[in-house]
Amino acid sequence: MTMTGSKESPKSVHTSPDGARGQLTRGRSGKSAGRKPGMSALTMRTAQLVLALVVLGGWELLGRAGIIDEFFFPLPSDILATVWVWISTGYVFPHLLITMEESILAFIVGAGVGLFLGFLLARVRFLERLLDPFLQMFNALPRVVLAPIFLLWFGLGIWSKVAFGFTLVFFIVFFNTLEGVKGVDRVLVDNARMLGATEKQLLRHVFIPSALTWIFSSLHISVGFAITGAVVGEYLGASAGVGYAIAQAQGVFDTRGVFAGMFILMFAVLVIDLLVNRLEKHLLKWRPSRSA
Amino acid sequence: MKESVASGPSEYAVDEYAVELSGCTKEFAMPGGGSYFAVRDINLRVEPGRFVSIVGPTGSGKSTILSMAAGLLEPTAGNVRSYGTPVQGVNRRASYMFQQDALLPWKSVIDNVSLGLTMAGVSKTEAYSEARRWLEKVGLKNFADRYPHQLSGGMRKRTAVAQAWIVDPDILLMDEPFSALDVQTRQIMENELLQLWQESGKAVVFITHDLDEAIALSDEVVILGAGPGSTVVGSYEISIPRPRDLLDIRDDPQFIELHREIWGRLKIEVSKTYEAALAEDGEVA
Ligand SMILES: Nc1ncnc2c1ncn2[C@@H]1O[C@H](COP(=O)(O)OP(=O)(O)OP(=O)(O)O)[C@@H](O)[C@H]1O
Ligand SMILES: [Mg+2]
Numbered sequence: 001m002t003m004t005g006s007k008e009s010p011k012s013v014h015t016s017p018d019g020a021r022g023q024l025t026r027g028r029s030g031k032s033a034g035r036k037p038g039m040s041a042l043t044m045r046t047a048q049l050v051l052a053l054v055v056l057g058g059w060e061l062l063g064r065a066g067i068i069d070e071f072f073f074p075l076p077s078d079i080l081a082t083v084w085v086w087i088s089t090g091y092v093f094p095h096l097l098i099t100m101e102e103s104i105l106a107f108i109v110g111a112g113v114g115l116f117l118g119f120l121l122a123r124v125r126f127l128e129r130l131l132d133p134f135l136q137m138f139n140a141l142p143r144v145v146l147a148p149i150f151l152l153w154f155g156l157g158i159w160s161k162v163a164f165g166f167t168l169v170f171f172i173v174f175f176n177t178l179e180g181v182k183g184v185d186r187v188l189v190d191n192a193r194m195l196g197a198t199e200k201q202l203l204r205h206v207f208i209p210s211a212l213t214w215i216f217s218s219l220h221i222s223v224g225f226a227i228t229g230a231v232v233g234e235y236l237g238a239s240a241g242v243g244y245a246i247a248q249a250q251g252v253f254d255t256r257g258v259f260a261g262m263f264i265l266m267f268a269v270l271v272i273d274l275l276v277n278r279l280e281k282h283l284l285k286w287r288p289s290r291s292a
Numbered sequence: 293m294k295e296s297v298a299s300g301p302s303e304y305a306v307d308e309y310a311v312e313l314s315g316c317t318k319e320f321a322m323p324g325g326g327s328y329f330a331v332r333d334i335n336l337r338v339e340p341g342r343f344v345s346i347v348g349p350t351g352s353g354k355s356t357i358l359s360m361a362a363g364l365l366e367p368t369a370g371n372v373r374s375y376g377t378p379v380q381g382v383n384r385r386a387s388y389m390f391q392q393d394a395l396l397p398w399k400s401v402i403d404n405v406s407l408g409l410t411m412a413g414v415s416k417t418e419a420y421s422e423a424r425r426w427l428e429k430v431g432l433k434n435f436a437d438r439y440p441h442q443l444s445g446g447m448r449k450r451t452a453v454a455q456a457w458i459v460d461p462d463i464l465l466m467d468e469p470f471s472a473l474d475v476q477t478r479q480i481m482e483n484e485l486l487q488l489w490q491e492s493g494k495a496v497v498f499i500t501h502d503l504d505e506a507i508a509l510s511d512e513v514v515i516l517g518a519g520p521g522s523t524v525v526g527s528y529e530i531s532i533p534r535p536r537d538l539l540d541i542r543d544d545p546q547f548i549e550l551h552r553e554i555w556g557r558l559k560i561e562v563s564k565t566y567e568a569a570l571a572e573d574g575e576v577a
Contacts, residue, residue, distance in 0.1 A: 190364050191394035193382050195408035195459065205407065209398040286398040288441040 074256040082260040091245075092264060098241040099230050100268070102158045106165025107226035114170045114222075115215065118177025119207065128178075139171045144232065151237045161238070165229025169222040173215070180214030181207050213287070216280045223272055231265065309373065310385075310463050310495035311338040311361045316370035318356050329521035330356045334370070336514065336524065340462070343489060343496045345506035347558060348516025349565035354499045355391060357516075358465050361497060362388050374463070387461035389452055389469045391499075395440040401451050402427065402436040408459035426454040430484070446477045453481070457488065464489070464496045471501060482509060483538055490535065503558060507532075507550055508541045515557055518564035526557045 056076045062068045063075045074082075086092040121128040147164050154160035184207055192206050234243025242261050249257025313336040320328045331353035338344045346354050359365035360372055363383040372379040374386070387408075395404045402423050409419035427433045430450040440448055449469060456464070470478045486509060489496055500506050506513045507530055515526040532546050541547050 187390050187392045187394045188396060191388070191390060192396070192407070192411075193364070194362060194386070194388040195455070196384070196411050198411075201411050205396065205399075205411070209396070212398075284398075286400075286439045286441075 071253075071255060074259055078256050079259045079263065082256040083263055086257075086260055086264070092242070092261075095240055095242045095245045096264065096268065098158065099227070099234065099243065099265075102161040102230035102233070102241065103165060103223075103226040105158070105162045106229055107169055107223060109162065110166040110169025110226065111173045111219070111222060113166075114173030114218075115177050118174045119181055119203070119211075122178050122181035122207075123203075135171075135174070138167075139175070143167050143229075147233055147236050150233070156237055156239055161230045161233035161241070164233045165226045168225040168229045172218045172222045172225065176214045176218035177211055180211030183214075184210040212283060216276075216284065219276055219280075220273060223276055224269060227265065227269055227272075308339065308376070309337050310340045310342075310375060311336065311497060312373040313337075313357065313360060313367075314370055314373070316357075316360055316367040316372065318353070318360065318365060319368040330519065331516075332521040332523050334360075334523060336361075338463075338495050338497055340375075340495050341493045342512065343498065343510045344512045344514060345498045345500060345510040346514045346516060347500060347503055347506050347554075348522065349518050349558075349562045350501070351565065352516040352519045352522040352561070354516060355467050358388070358467050358497060358499060361463075362386055362465050364388075383463070385461060386463035386465050387456040387459055389456045389464070389466040391467040393440070393448055393452075395448060395451055395455065397440050400437050400439055401432060401443070404440070404451060405454045405458055407455065412459070422458060423454070426458050427451075429488075430454050446473050449473060450481065453484075462494055464494055464498075466496065467499045468501065469498075470505070479538060485509070486536070486538070503551060503555055504542060507547060507554070508536065508538055513554060515554065515561065518561045518568065522561075525561065526554070528554050 059068070059073070060076050063070050063073060070078075121131065143164070146167055147160075150160040150163045154163055188206055188210065189202065192202055197205060230241065231243035231246075234241035235247050238244040238247075242265055246258050246261035249255075249261065313334050316334040316336075317332050318330045320330055322328050334353075334357055336344075336346075336357065346357065348354055356365060360367050361374075361379075361383065363372070363379040363381055363386075374383050396407070399407065402420060405426055406416075406419035406423035409422060410416060414422075424433060424436065427436055430453055432447060432450055432454070435443065435447065440451070443451065449472065453469070470481050473481060482505065485496075498506070498509060503513075510530050513528045513530060514524055515528075516522050517525040528550065530550060532541070532544060532550075
């Protein structure tokens with residue numbers, strides 16, 4: 001009975017605010033859902049392309065006809081043009097670089113500390129019981145309210161955003177790791193111990209691989225959160241970054257700029273998620289495919 | 293033929309037992325408070341080189357006894373010794389075949405089989421060549437690179453056999469290793485087990501539901517009473533000469549006589565368990 005438990009796709013236990021999760025997981029499950037027999041990959045791609053063209057074309061036409069307000073919903077063609085300007089002039093790259101830097105730092109530190117504490121608390125029952133109420137308390141705090149205080153503490157530079165992203169990433173990774181390690185099949189642990197495993201070998205051969213499915217499901221979400229943290233932080237107060245660029249555009253009522261920033265971020269997240277998918281496929285290749 | 297449990301064969305000195313449980317009781321704390329006695333006052337002695345089977349109704353504590361012998365469970369009272377030394381933590385001289393699937397799903401067959409060696413510090417090439425030898429023995433040499441979920445149930449059990457025996461333990465603890473197999477595979481594996489054991493001088497503690505299997509394989513069959521708080525209710529010496537032909541052993545007059553005698557005792561315990569289950573159902577309803 002426990003075997004099936006570890007094979008099921010783990011649900012992330014504690015996902016905190018915002019829509020970053022929705023974005024990421026949707027992109028992912030869309031891929032893993034088996035295609036209907038008879039519908040080839042190519043026809044599906046074509047259908048998706050047609051759908052996108054219909055939606056964007058409709059938007060464009062409605063905008064040009066004056067039915068939707070171009071000020072609030074700038075024309076897709078204008079948005080694309082703005083994206084092109086931002087890219088071709090090189091305006092967006094320093095901002096993107098800063099945002100990525102903040103996200104990556106937040107992600108590495110948050111995931112690292114989350115993994116470490118997750119494993120530690122899962123293996124040391126005393127610590128888990130000691131710290132549990134405090135962790136629950138901090139997790140219950142809506143993270144956005146921390147942004148202003150981090151601005152005061154760490155200033156307008158990247159570290160206030162890193163700290164903010166950290167609080168988002170840490171808890172997801174931490175709780176998923178904790179659950180993943182605690183949910184390890186007892187029989188597998190006993191078997192490894194009978195075969196002579198030391199505590200370190202147990203970690204390496206049993207706990208880490210077993211918790212990996214959980215950890216990966218949290219990585220998908222937390223990569224998005226790291227970027228969310230950076231952008232929201234920048235939006236609230238910064239001197240560089242995509243969030244700052246969006247805030248600047250908004251300041252002069254340049255909705256095209258706001259949308260252009262959104263699109264660029266979206267693609268950045270998609271690319272990163274693709275990389276995580278690759279890594280996941282490589283590390284979890286032992287798992288039975290769920291297509292059946 | 294039948295002998296009292298506590299005395300044991302007297303020609304062995306005490307510290308020569310491969311497995312020795314003395315007065316072992318296991319009590320589990322229940323979620324709603326209170327406790328449940330799985331087994332009570334178990335005495336079990338297995339000399340090196342002996343093949344001992346434990347038979348008993350479901351829930352009578354067979355797996356519990358084996359876990360105590362392995363050092364995975366600590367008895368609430370009584371003590372466990374192995375080759376004269378008290379067992380603390382896992383019993384390093386024993387290997388354990390679990391009732392459930394226990395292969396690591398993220399390791400290929402060959403990585404699973406060689407795990408015990410690599411963890412003991414044997415080099416990977418050496419461990420692999422030894423693992424290949426074992427995979428050949430259990431008829432899986434073409435499946436070395438598969439993952440457990442790509443194997444049939446019988447193949448997984450055979451992999452588990454290779455995994456448990458590659459470390460060359462002095463004691464083999466086996467918890468219903470073959471009960472999930474079809475009749476043919478099972479007979480092949482039983483033969484294989486006897487051959488491996490005969491050339492080795494290892495002690496085997498073998499749990500099964502199947503009295504035929506127990507008599508056919510063992511030197512001694514131990515009967516466990518109905519739970520809760522079950523204990524050893526009988527112990528039978530099986531003196532059918534070896535090597536035994538497992539295909540025809542069920543027609544052997546000695547086998548038939550033993551089977552009749554032991555089943556007479558076991559039947560009482562099995563029906564007790566069955567009636568207890570019925571009564572419990574009645575209470576719930
Ligand atoms: N961890 C546990 N906590 C509470 N009760 C337990 C635990 N493990 C076993 N038991 C109880 O102890 C009794 C004996 O269990 P055990 O698994 O040893 O039986 P068994 O003889 O191996 O049964 P089966 O033949 O069905 O495998 C059962 O009634 C079971 O409910
Ligand atoms: Mg059992």
